[in-house]
Amino acid sequence: MQNFEYYNRTKIIFGKDTEDQVGGETAKYAKRVLLHHSGGSAVKSGLLDRVKTSLKKASVEWVELDGVKPNPRLSKVHEGVALCKKEKLEFILAVGGGSVIDSAKAIAIGALYDGDVWDFYDRKKTAALALPVATVLTIPAAGSESSISSVITNEQGPWKQSVDEECIRPVFSILNPELTYSLPNYQTACGVSDMLAHIMERYFTKEPHVELTDELCEGAMRAIIRNARKIFSGGEKDYNARAEIMWAGAIAHNNLLSTGRIGDWGSHLIEHELSAFFDVAHGAGLSIIFPAWITYNIKEDTPRLARFAAKVWGVDGAFYDYEQAALEGVFRMKNFFRSIGLPVTFADAKLDPAKIPEMAKHAVKFGPLGNYRKLNEKDVEAIYRLAVE
Amino acid sequence: MQNFEYYNRTKIIFGKDTEDQVGGETAKYAKRVLLHHSGGSAVKSGLLDRVKTSLKKASVEWVELDGVKPNPRLSKVHEGVALCKKEKLEFILAVGGGSVIDSAKAIAIGALYDGDVWDFYDRKKTAALALPVATVLTIPAAGSESSISSVITNEQGPWKQSVDEECIRPVFSILNPELTYSLPNYQTACGVSDMLAHIMERYFTKEPHVELTDELCEGAMRAIIRNARKIFSGGEKDYNARAEIMWAGAIAHNNLLSTGRIGDWGSHLIEHELSAFFDVAHGAGLSIIFPAWITYNIKEDTPRLARFAAKVWGVDGAFYDYEQAALEGVFRMKNFFRSIGLPVTFADAKLDPAKIPEMAKHAVKFGPLGNYRKLNEKDVEAIYRLAVE
Numbered sequence: 100m101q102n103f104e105y106y107n108r109t110k111i112i113f114g115k116d117t118e119d120q121v122g123g124e125t126a127k128y129a130k131r132v133l134l135h136h137s138g139g140s141a142v143k144s145g146l147l148d149r150v151k152t153s154l155k156k157a158s159v160e161w162v163e164l165d166g167v168k169p170n171p172r173l174s175k176v177h178e179g180v181a182l183c184k185k186e187k188l189e190f191i192l193a194v195g196g197g198s199v200i201d202s203a204k205a206i207a208i209g210a211l212y213d214g215d216v217w218d219f220y221d222r223k224k225t226a227a228l229a230l231p232v233a234t235v236l237t238i239p240a241a242g243s244e245s246s247i248s249s250v251i252t253n254e255q256g257p258w259k260q261s262v263d264e265e266c267i268r269p270v271f272s273i274l275n276p277e278l279t280y281s282l283p284n285y286q287t288a289c290g291v292s293d294m295l296a297h298i299m300e301r302y303f304t305k306e307p308h309v310e311l312t313d314e315l316c317e318g319a320m321r322a323i324i325r326n327a328r329k330i331f332s333g334g335e336k337d338y339n340a341r342a343e344i345m346w347a348g349a350i351a352h353n354n355l356l357s358t359g360r361i362g363d364w365g366s367h368l369i370e371h372e373l374s375a376f377f378d379v380a381h382g383a384g385l386s387i388i389f390p391a392w393i394t395y396n397i398k399e400d401t402p403r404l405a406r407f408a409a410k411v412w413g414v415d416g417a418f419y420d421y422e423q424a425a426l427e428g429v430f431r432m433k434n435f436f437r438s439i440g441l442p443v444t445f446a447d448a449k450l451d452p453a454k455i456p457e458m459a460k461h462a463v464k465f466g467p468l469g470n471y472r473k474l475n476e477k478d479v480e481a482i483y484r485l486a487v488e
Numbered sequence: 489m490q491n492f493e494y495y496n497r498t499k500i501i502f503g504k505d506t507e508d509q510v511g512g513e514t515a516k517y518a519k520r521v522l523l524h525h526s527g528g529s530a531v532k533s534g535l536l537d538r539v540k541t542s543l544k545k546a547s548v549e550w551v552e553l554d555g556v557k558p559n560p561r562l563s564k565v566h567e568g569v570a571l572c573k574k575e576k577l578e579f580i581l582a583v584g585g586g587s588v589i590d591s592a593k594a595i596a597i598g599a600l601y602d603g604d605v606w607d608f609y610d611r612k613k614t615a616a617l618a619l620p621v622a623t624v625l626t627i628p629a630a631g632s633e634s635s636i637s638s639v640i641t642n643e644q645g646p647w648k649q650s651v652d653e654e655c656i657r658p659v660f661s662i663l664n665p666e667l668t669y670s671l672p673n674y675q676t677a678c679g680v681s682d683m684l685a686h687i688m689e690r691y692f693t694k695e696p697h698v699e700l701t702d703e704l705c706e707g708a709m710r711a712i713i714r715n716a717r718k719i720f721s722g723g724e725k726d727y728n729a730r731a732e733i734m735w736a737g738a739i740a741h742n743n744l745l746s747t748g749r750i751g752d753w754g755s756h757l758i759e760h761e762l763s764a765f766f767d768v769a770h771g772a773g774l775s776i777i778f779p780a781w782i783t784y785n786i787k788e789d790t791p792r793l794a795r796f797a798a799k800v801w802g803v804d805g806a807f808y809d810y811e812q813a814a815l816e817g818v819f820r821m822k823n824f825f826r827s828i829g830l831p832v833t834f835a836d837a838k839l840d841p842a843k844i845p846e847m848a849k850h851a852v853k854f855g856p857l858g859n860y861r862k863l864n865e866k867d868v869e870a871i872y873r874l875a876v877e
Contacts, residue, residue, distance in 0.1 A: 100665075100731040102503025107496070113747070114491025276489075308728030311711040311736050318703030326699065339697030342489040346747065347700050355744070358502070358735065 100308045100359040107353050109245035110271040113346060115338075117275045118235050121150050121192070122157030124271050128231050129190035131160045133183055135203045136194040138165030141237060144281060150194055150235060162186045167195065170374050170381070171202040173217055173253045179206035180216055183230065193234045193269075196286075197241025197293075197381075200234050204249035204267040207232045220251050220260035222465075229266040235273045238282060239345040240290030240382060242297055242352020244272035250371070257375040274349065276341035284331070288439040289382025290348060291327045295320060296370075296385040297351040301362040302407065303471045305400060309360045316356050317410040323347045324411070324435060331439050365469020366392045369479055372458040377450050386441040387448060390429045391486035397422055399472045404428065446488040455483045489697045489748040496742050498634035499660040502735060504727075506664045507624050510539050510581070511546030513660050517620050518579035520549045522572055524592045525583040527554030530626060533670060539583055539624060551575045556584065559763050559770070560591040562606055562642045568595035569605055572619065582623045582658075585675075586630025586682075586770075589623050593638035593656040596621045609640050609649035611854075618655040624662045627671060628734040629679030629771060631686055631741020633661035639760070646764040663738065665730035673720070677828040678771025679737060680716045684709060685759075685774040686740040690751040691796065692860045694789060698749045705745050706799040712736045713800070713824060720828050754858020755781045758868055761847040766839050775830040776837060779818045780875035786814055788861045793817065835877040844872045 112120055125132060134150070141147045142165075154161055164179050182188070183206060191210075193203035207229040209216030218224040236244045243249070247268045250261045279287070302316045322343055329340040350356070366388045373384035393404060405421035408414040408428025412435075416424060433443045442448035459480035467473040474482070501509055514521060523539070530536045531554075543550055553568050571577070572595060580599075582592035596618035598605030607613040625633045632638070636657045639650045668676070691705045711732055718729040739745070755777045762773035782793060794810035797803035797817025801824075805813060822832045831837035848869035856862040863871070 100503075100728050100735075102506065104499065104501050106499040110493065110495040112493050114489075117491065308731070310715065310728075311708060311732045311739070314707030314711045315704055318707040319700060322700040322703045339489050339699075342697070342748070343700045346489075350700070350744075355739075359731070 101306060101361065103358045105354065105358050107245060107268070107355075109269050109353075111245065111274060111349060112271060113274045114342075115275060115277055117273050118146065118149055118278070119153050121233075121235055121273055122153035122155070122159055124273075125154060125159050125190065125192060125233060126157040128233075128270060129159070131162075131186070131188050132190040132192050133179060133186075133188045133203075133206065134161040134163045134192050134194065135167065135179060135206065136163075136165050136199055137167045140281065141194050144278070146235070146237065146278060147194060150192075161192070162188060167199045167202045169198050170252045170259065170378060171198040171205075171250075173251055173255075176202055176205040176209060176216055176251060179203075180209035183210035189230060191230055191232045193232065194237070196236070196238025197243045200232070200236075200241065200243040200269070201249040201251060203232050203234070204229070204243070205251050205262070207267055208262065217251075217253055219262045220253070222260075226262055226264040226266055229264075231270045232267060233271045234269050236345070237278050238286060238290055239274075239279060239348035240293040242294065242348055244269055244274065245349050245353045248352075252375060259371040259375040272349070274345050276338055276345045279341050279345060280336045284440055285380075287330060288327075288441050289380045291323060291344065291439060292382035292386045292436060292441055294344075294348040294351040295323055296366065296382075296389060298356060299389060300364050300367060301357040301360065303363045303403070304360040305471060306360040312356055312358055312360060319347055319350060319356065320411045323351075327439055361470050363469045363471040365471065365474050368468045369462055369474075369482060372462045373450065375461075376454050376458055377448075379448055379450065383442055383448060386436040386443055387445065387486050388482065390433050390436075390443055391482045393425065393429050394485055395478070395482045396472055397425055401425055444486055444488045445483075452483070452487050455480055459483060490695060490750065492747045494743065494747050496634060496657070496744075498658050498742070500634065500663060500738060501660060502663045502731075504664060504666055506662050507535065507538055507667070508542050510622075510624055510662055511542035511544070511548055513662075514543060514548050514579065514581060514622060515546040517622075517659060518548070520551075520575070520577050521579040521581050522568060522575075522577045522592075522595065523550040523552045523581050523583065524556065524568065524595065525552075525554050525588055526556045529670065530583050533667070535624070535626065535667060536583060539581075550581070551577060556588045556591045558587050559641045559648065559767060560587040560594075562640055562644075565591055565594040565598060565605055565640060568592075569598035572599035578619060580619055580621045582621065583626070585625070585627025586632045589621070589625075589630065589632040589658070590638040590640060592621050592623070593618070593632070594640050594651070596656055597651065606640075606642060608651045609642070611649075615651055615653040615655055620659045621656060622660045623658050625734070626667045627675060627679055628663075628668060628737035629682040631683065631737055633658055633663065634738050634742045637741075641764060648760040648764040661738070663734050665727055665734045668730050668734060669725045673829055674769075676719060677716075677830050678769045680712060680733065680828060681771035681775040681825060681830055683733075683737040683740040684712055685755065685771075685778060687745060688778060689753050689756060690746040690749065692752045692792070693749040694860060695749040701745055701747055701749060708736055708739060708745065709800045712740075716828055750859050752858045752860040754860065754863050757857045758851055758863075758871060761851045762839065764850075765843050765847055766837075768837055768839065772831055772837060775825040775832055776834065776875050777871065779822050779825075779832055780871045782814065782818050783874055784867070784871045785861055786811055790814055833875055833877045834872075841872070841876050844869055848872060
C-alpha cells in the first residue's frame with residue numbers, strides 16, 4: 100500500500116427536499132452569489148424557483164448566469180469571471196450537473212486571477228485561490244460535487260483540459276435523488292458509465308496490497324450496476340434506486356476509493372478526445388473506450404482483470420483461465436452498457452474513424468497516458484481502432 | 489434510504505514515517521500544545537521522541553500529560569483541563585490509541601468550559617466548543633482518530649458515558665501502520681473486534697434500501713477478517729496487513745458506512761457495562777456481547793442476519809434456511825474471535841455472572857437500548873445470560 104493523504108471537506112446534504120436548505124447553507128459563506136445553471140431542466144422543473152425562494156428567505160442576493168452546455172465552454176467561463184468581478188460576487192452556486200459545476204469551479208478560480216483562466220487548464224499556472232463553490236446536483240455522473248476537478252473545453256482548439264486543485268472543492272453539495280426522476284434515460288445512462296469509469300480508473304492499479312479499497316470498489320460497482328438495471332426496468336421513479344446511484348456517483352469520485360493506490364486515468368484522457376472532436380457525451384465516450392482499453396491490456400496483470408470480471412460481472416471459472424474470464428467480463432460490460440442504451444463502438448455512436456490518427460496524436464500531447472500501463476500514441480491509436488466496431 | 493448529512497473534515501495522513509509531519513501540521517493551528525499520552529509504549533518505542541523532534545523543528549512548544557489508562561478516567565481529564573487553563577494551551581495532541589484520544593477530546597471541551605466537564609458526558613450540557621484536537625494513532629481500534637465520539641469512565645460510579653459532537657473531531661490524524669508492529673497480540677485482537685463492531689452496529693438496521701452501504705460494510709468486514717488472520721499467522725510485521733487493518737479502523741467509524749441508515753448501537757451500550765464493572769477491554773467485551781446479541785435477535789429480520797452470515801462469513805445455503813445460516817454465521821464469528829485470542833463468553837474472560845442483574849439495570853438507565861430491536865432491562869439481562877458460557 101502506498102502512503103496517502105485523505106481529506107474531503109465537502110458537506111453532503113442528501114435526501115428528499117434538501118434543496119430547501121440551500122439558502123441557509125449559502126448564507127454561512129456569502130451575501131452576494133453567482134447563480135450558475137444551464138437554463139434548461141432546472142428552470143422547467145421548478146427547481147430554480149425553489150432555490151431562489153430559499154436564497155431569498157436567507158437574504159442572499161444573486162446574479163444569474165445560464166447557458167452552460169455539456170462539455171462546458173471556456174467562453175461561458177469568461178462571461179462568469181467578468182460578471183463576478185463587475186458585480187463583486189463572493190460565492191458561486193452551481194445548480195445542475197457536472198458541466199455546470201465544472202464551469203462554476205473555473206469561474207471561481209478566474210474571479211480571483213488577473214490573467215486568462217485558461218492558463219490554469221493549460222498548466223501554465225497552479226490554482227491556489229478560488230471563491231467558494233457549492234452545488235445543488237441534478238445529474239449523478241461526474242462526481243464533481245465533492246471533487247477537486249474541473250474539465251473545460253476551449254473552443255479555439257477543440258481542447259479539453261482539466262484542473263485538479265483543493266481550492267475548487269465544493270464547500271457543500273445538496274443531493275436530492277427526486278431531482279433525477281425526470282432525467283432523459285440517455286443522461287442517466289451516461290452518468291452510470293461515468294461513475295463506473297471513475298471507480299475503474301482507480302481499481303486498475305499495479306499496487307498489489309490494496310485489499311480494503313478493492314473490496315469497496317467492487318461493492319460500489321455492483322451496487323451501481325444492480326440499481327441501474329432497476330432504473331432501466333421501469334424504475335425511473337424508484338427513489339431508492341435513484342438514491343443508490345446518486346450517492347455512489349459522489350463516492351466514486353471523492354477519492355476514498357483511490358487511497359493507498361495509484362489509479363490509471365488513461366481511459367479518461369483517451370475519451371476526452373472523443374468529446375472534444377465529436378462533442379459526444381463523456382459517459383458515452385467512456386462506454387466506448389473502456390472495453391477497448393481492457394481488451395488492449397489483456398496481458399497486463401491478467402489476474403486483476405479476471406478478478407474484476409469475477410467480482411463485478413459475476414464471471415465464474417476465473418481461476419481456470421484468467422484471460423478467458425477477463426474477456427468474458429468485457430463482453431458482459433458491453434452488454435450492460437448496450438442494455439442501458441449506451442454506445443460501445445465508434446459505429447454505435449456514428450463517429451468517423453478517419454479522425455483516429457489526429458485524436459491519438461492530440462491525446463498524448465503532454466506525454467504517455469495512464470499508469471496501469473503507459474500508453475504512447477501508437478497504443479492510443481490501437482485502442483481507438485479496437486473500438487471502431 | 490433515509491435522508492442524511494455526511495461531513496468528515498479530519499485530514500488523514502497515512503503511511504510510513506508520517507509521524508515526522510506532526511510538527512508542521514500542528515504549527516498550522518497552534519504554538520503551545522498539550523502533548524497527551526499514556527507514558528507507556530509510545531515512550532519506550534521512541535515514537536514520543538520523534539514527535540517531540542518534529543514539534544521542536546516547527547517551533548511548537550508543549551506541556552506533557554501522561555498516565556492515560558484504558559477506559560480513560562475522568563480524574564485524568566480533570567488534570568488535563570486544569571493544565572490547559574493554567575498554561576494557556578491552544579491545542580491537544582494525542583499520541584496513542586482510542587483511550588488517549590478520547591481523553592484528549594474530553595480535555596478539549598473542558599478547557600473551554602467553566603463547570604465540570606462531566607456535565608457533557610452526563611447529558612446536562614451539549615458540547616459546542618473545544619480546543620482543536622489532533623492525533624498520532626498507535627492502536628487501530630476505536631476509530632476515534634476521525635470520529636466525533638469520546639467515551640470517559642467516571643470512577644465515582646463506575647459510569648462509562650459518551651459525548652458525540654462535531655467540535656471534538658480531530659483536525660488531522662497521522663496513521664503509520666509500522667507503529668502497530670509492536671502491539672501485544674491481545675491489543676491487536678481487541679482492535680479488530682472493536683472495528684468489526686463499529687461496522688456491525690451500522691450494518692444491523694431495519695432500513696431496507698441501503699444496498700451501496702451494505703456492500704461497503706460487507707467488503708470492509710471481509711478485508712478486516714482476512715488481514716487479521718494474516719497478522720495472527722505470523723504477520724505481525726506484515727506492513728500491508730497492518731495497513732489494511734489500520735485504514736479499515738478509521739473507515740469503520742468515520743460515518744460513511746452509516747449514511748442513509750439508522751444503526752443499532754445496543755451492543756456497544758451493553759458492552760460498556762462490562763468495561764465499567766470488570767474493567768475488561770472494550771474489544772474483548774464486544775467479542776462476548778455481539779454473538780449473544782445476534783443469537784437473541786435471531787427472529788428479528790432473519791434474512792439480514794443470514795445475509796451477514798453468507799457475505800461476511802462465507803456461509804453457504806443461506807437461501808434454504810435463513811435461521812440456520814444466521815446461527816452458522818454466529819458460530820464462525822465466535823471461532824474467528826477465539827482464533828485471535830479473544831473471549832466470547834463471561835467464562836472465557838473469568839467475569840462473575842452474579843453482577844448481571846445490576847449491569848442490566850444500569851445499562852438501560854437512559855431508556856431502552858438499540859434500534860434494530862429496542863431492548864429493555866429483561867432483554868439486556870437475557871443477552872448477558874446467553875453469553876455466560
